[in-house]
Amino acid sequence: MANSRRAGGDRVFWLLLSFACAFALWEAAGRFRLSAAFPPFSDTVMAFLRMAADGSLAKAYLSTSQPLIIGFAICGVVGVGFGVWMGLSRTVEWLSVPVFVILQAAPMAAVVPLVTYIYGIGLTSKVLAVVVLAAPVIVMNSYKGIRNTNSSLIQMCRAFLGTRTQVVVKIILPHAAAMIFAGLRLGLAMGFIGVVIAELLITPTGIGDLITYHSSVADFPEMFAAVGSIILIAAVTIHALERLERRLFPPESRGS
Numbered sequence: 001m002a003n004s005r006r007a008g009g010d011r012v013f014w015l016l017l018s019f020a021c022a023f024a025l026w027e028a029a030g031r032f033r034l035s036a037a038f039p040p041f042s043d044t045v046m047a048f049l050r051m052a053a054d055g056s057l058a059k060a061y062l063s064t065s066q067p068l069i070i071g072f073a074i075c076g077v078v079g080v081g082f083g084v085w086m087g088l089s090r091t092v093e094w095l096s097v098p099v100f101v102i103l104q105a106a107p108m109a110a111v112v113p114l115v116t117y118i119y120g121i122g123l124t125s126k127v128l129a130v131v132v133l134a135a136p137v138i139v140m141n142s143y144k145g146i147r148n149t150n151s152s153l154i155q156m157c158r159a160f161l162g163t164r165t166q167v168v169v170k171i172i173l174p175h176a177a178a179m180i181f182a183g184l185r186l187g188l189a190m191g192f193i194g195v196v197i198a199e200l201l202i203t204p205t206g207i208g209d210l211i212t213y214h215s216s217v218a219d220f221p222e223m224f225a226a227v228g229s230i231i232l233i234a235a236v237t238i239h240a241l242e243r244l245e246r247r248l249f250p251p252e253s254r255g256s
Helices: 002-031 041-053 056-088 090-105 108-119 123-147 151-159 164-201 206-216 220-248
Strands: none
Touching (some): 041 220, 056 206, 090 123, 108 164
């Protein structure tokens, strides 16, 4: 117990030290004016506080969260469902796996402008941008979770005269739950990327509007504050889901 607490304290210390060093280097680079477009860390923090106080950040994230939540919800239901179907059906696996392998490997951000040409600059395009980036990760993780189920557990269930439904519900899905959850976590990370790309390329709204506007008027501390805020929110959200994953699933089910 004492060793684990000491190890945890050491990790926190080195984490804080690494952040302090990075921010100090940022401050020094900004003070030396390596570039007029690179503000010091202190100016960026003050800009962040100003934007938080005047409500512009809250308003931006209210707009950004809408396509992100809708797109991730679609991926969570349809993506997981299709991935499970792929894992359970050899025919669907044979037809679909090559497509999703290509989608997962391809630079899908390049597809976002095509989505704009087809569906315009409204909410639909932004939701599709999130889906296009997040769905391949979620589908493939769900599929791999189903396919990597311990075959001995399935054989044991069948030896006790378990039905196909019982095998799926009581053995396969619980065993695949950790990988499915990991896929959702990684899919959400891709969803953050998708929604920011959509707001920068499709139509400047939400956090993308803040980044575009402040860069156009050379308010670089505000621009860096907007960029840093989306990085911070995404990192905190993904880290929280990772900690939840560790609490919910044992290391062996997570492939650790």
